[in-house]
Amino acid sequence: MNILETKGLAHDFGGLQVLCGVDLQVRQGERHAIIGPNGAGKTTLFNVITGTYRPSAGKVYFKGHDVTGLAAHRLSRLGVGRSFQITSTFGRLTAFQNIRLAVLARRGIRFSALRTIDAMDDVTRETDAVLARINLGAERDRAANALSYGKHRALEISLALASDQELVLLDEFAAGMSRDETHDAVELIRRLTEGRTVVLIEHDMDAVFSLADRITVLHRGEILATGTPAEVRADAAVKEAYLGEMEF
């Protein structure tokens, strides 16, 4: 079954056609990588899927429901999360506060102002458990933007997954990471996304091939090929488009 599907998705920025009829199919439970050269329209595709931009044509379906142009908080409550190319956390709040916000969101505590938050022991416990799971226990009381790059990224990914999202979109999580950090991040994603569906945009081919079950190649706003890593590697059109651009 396809958890996420786009049909004829198109988007243009003032005449510049960035997406031209993208039919993406993401199966339930798979890790699906979207690759392609710079300017292929990968991030725009994410932004259209998550409602940041309205598509000029086409539809987005999540679990069979039309979610085209839905606001981010509504999409989030349906079970779609995302991370950003530029790390997006609550910078001056502590790691603990960051995760606690995610815990509040997951529990649907949104307009509660009758009890102090410190009195909610179960929220505190759950937050500490999440911090331990992502190896941030020691950094509990550090401000998010004072964390090392890798840890800051890990924090963001857990925010994207926080409300038990069924589908999570990760936009270049390994960008700017060292080799070791990338390796750790791949392990973290593997661990945290177990049983969920992941769509990831990534330039780091090692990360892509170690994580992805299937790969979609985007080129100039169109899908060039979709298939298993082996199929994509063998695809003639992909080879032609990438010749001299990227090493497989």
Add this chain to the structure above:
Amino acid sequence: MSAAVRRLAWLGTALVLAAIPPLFGPYYTNLFLTFAIFSVFSVSLNLLLGYTGLFSFGHAMFFGTGAYATALALKHVSGLPLLAAFGIGVLAAALLALALSPIVVRVSGTAFAMLHLAFSQMMYVLALKLHGITGGEDGIGNFPIPPLTIAGVGAIPMKDEPANFYYFAITLLAASLWLMWFFTRTPLGQVQLAIRENPTRTDYLGFKVSQTKAVIYVFAAANAVVAGSLYGLFHNLVSADGALGALVSFAPIINIMIGGIGSFLGPVLGTAIFQLIEELASRYTEHVELVIGLLLVVVIMYAPMGALGVAKQLRQKWRRQSPPTGALQKSP
């Protein structure tokens, strides 16, 4: 701090507040009440500015609306109880905030600041032009102030009874301050910080950013009116310049900047410093605003986090210089 120590601290504060009228006489009592009123007003603005990242140049609009509503109610409705008039003020400004919220939650930054300057100036001009209702430049003065009736205690006179009015006002102001402090410690108070730090991420977590902003906005406005309404009763006069003018909007901004934007009590400290300087400067010069303006320039250039920010820096410096004390030292 253990619960017992905290309870003692609260009791001590209450005793000090209660002892001010008999110990210091009417002049200093009134000075302190002015300080308390502007403290609550400044803290209510800081809920928007410091906690939600929304900069308003027009917070006086709520202060003034409440003051006018309370005064008008007392002037026109005979036999209206004092607390009801006060409640009408709070309600009026909360309704104004609610009416504005669909517009103002959609903007932030400079647009938010300028929109508030525009709205508050509009209210100011309305107060001047609607002569028949607001008394124009004269404002509404010498309106009746009924006694406070408490069941089982009787009627406590308020008009021309500074000590009685002080106790009445300080109780409501303390309640307002406590409510705002409590608010910052609730889950909604955390969402507030999240919106300040990163509205997009807040949205993606599943929080309704606009609606949350609206709730905070109305709450901040309602607490600004507690100050505004009591200010009108305190002076028994409500005027456009005194309650709605641009300076009334700027005063809490200056208080917050001087005291420190990064904490709950910063604006209270700022109000104290502001008033102290105003009080001292006015003994030597008529140009008090000039002195305050210079101070503000110095603060912005050399201490952008205000007096509490400086205190924090000094404490950290002192801690680094002091020799390690073993177990008491926190690991960096």
